Amino acid sequence: MVPPVQVSPLIKLGRYSALFLGVAYGATRYNYLKPRAEEERRIAAEEKKKQDELKRIARELAEGCLSGNMCFSSNLPAQDDSILK
Amino acid sequence: MSGAAVTYSKPRLATFWYYAKVELVPPTPAEIPRAIQSLKKIVNSAQTGSFKQLTVKEAVLNGLVATEVLMWFYVGEIIGKRGIIGYDV
Numbered sequence: 001m002v003p004p005v006q007v008s009p010l011i012k013l014g015r016y017s018a019l020f021l022g023v024a025y026g027a028t029r030y031n032y033l034k035p036r037a038e039e040e041r042r043i044a045a046e047e048k049k050k051q052d053e054l055k056r057i058a059r060e061l062a063e064g065c066l067s068g069n070m071c072f073s074s075n076l077p078a079q080d081d082s083i084l085k
Numbered sequence: 086m087s088g089a090a091v092t093y094s095k096p097r098l099a100t101f102w103y104y105a106k107v108e109l110v111p112p113t114p115a116e117i118p119r120a121i122q123s124l125k126k127i128v129n130s131a132q133t134g135s136f137k138q139l140t141v142k143e144a145v146l147n148g149l150v151a152t153e154v155l156m157w158f159y160v161g162e163i164i165g166k167r168g169i170i171g172y173d174v
Contacts, residue, residue: 001100001103004103004104004106004107004108005107005108006107007107007108008120008123009112009116009117009119009120009123010119010120010123010124010127011150011154012110012111012112012116012120013112013116013117013120014154015153015154015157016111016112016157018154018155018157018158018161019157019158019160019161019164020161021158021161022157022158022159022160022161022162022163022164022165023161023162023164023165024161024165025158025161025162025165026161026162026163026164026165026166026167027165027166028165029162029165029166029172030165030166030167030172030174033172033174034174036174037174038174
């Protein structure tokens with residue numbers, strides 16, 4: 001078998017420093033990203049809930065229209081983006 | 086099944102350890118001054134311009150070695166973020 005190569009100490013130092021720096025970078029970035037991702041998930045879940053609520057109301061409105069009643073509903077949540085200011 | 090895998094891998098593992106014990110060990114504290122000397126030599130060669138006397142083959146080899154050293158950073162990052170692809174947040 002070929003005898004093992006004697007690696008230069010500079011290369012060894014460089015390799016293990018790079019490894020150590022990489023572990024440090026990966027760990028710090030992970031800890032930085034984790035709370036942000038949780039916050040984003042929480043906000044997305046809230047948005048989804050609001051959208052589901054609106055869809056439910058729209059659906060009920062549609063059913064109300066189909067069964068022949070007057071097509072307005074008084075149980076809409078306060079909309080603050082009306083054009084009839 | 087696993088018996089065959091063990092029989093296959095044992096000699097290859099032995100070869101791996103034979104080389105790794107010499108080539109992949111971290112630097113001992115005694116080697117660090119020598120490493121710093123080599124670094125000074127490289128900086129010196131950059132300053133005096135003597136790196137232009139390298140052959141292309143030597144330069145390519147140096148480039149490959151430097152790339153391999155830099156790749157260890159990404160291996161470290163994989164270990165630090167505890168996932169191979171992407172951050173599992």
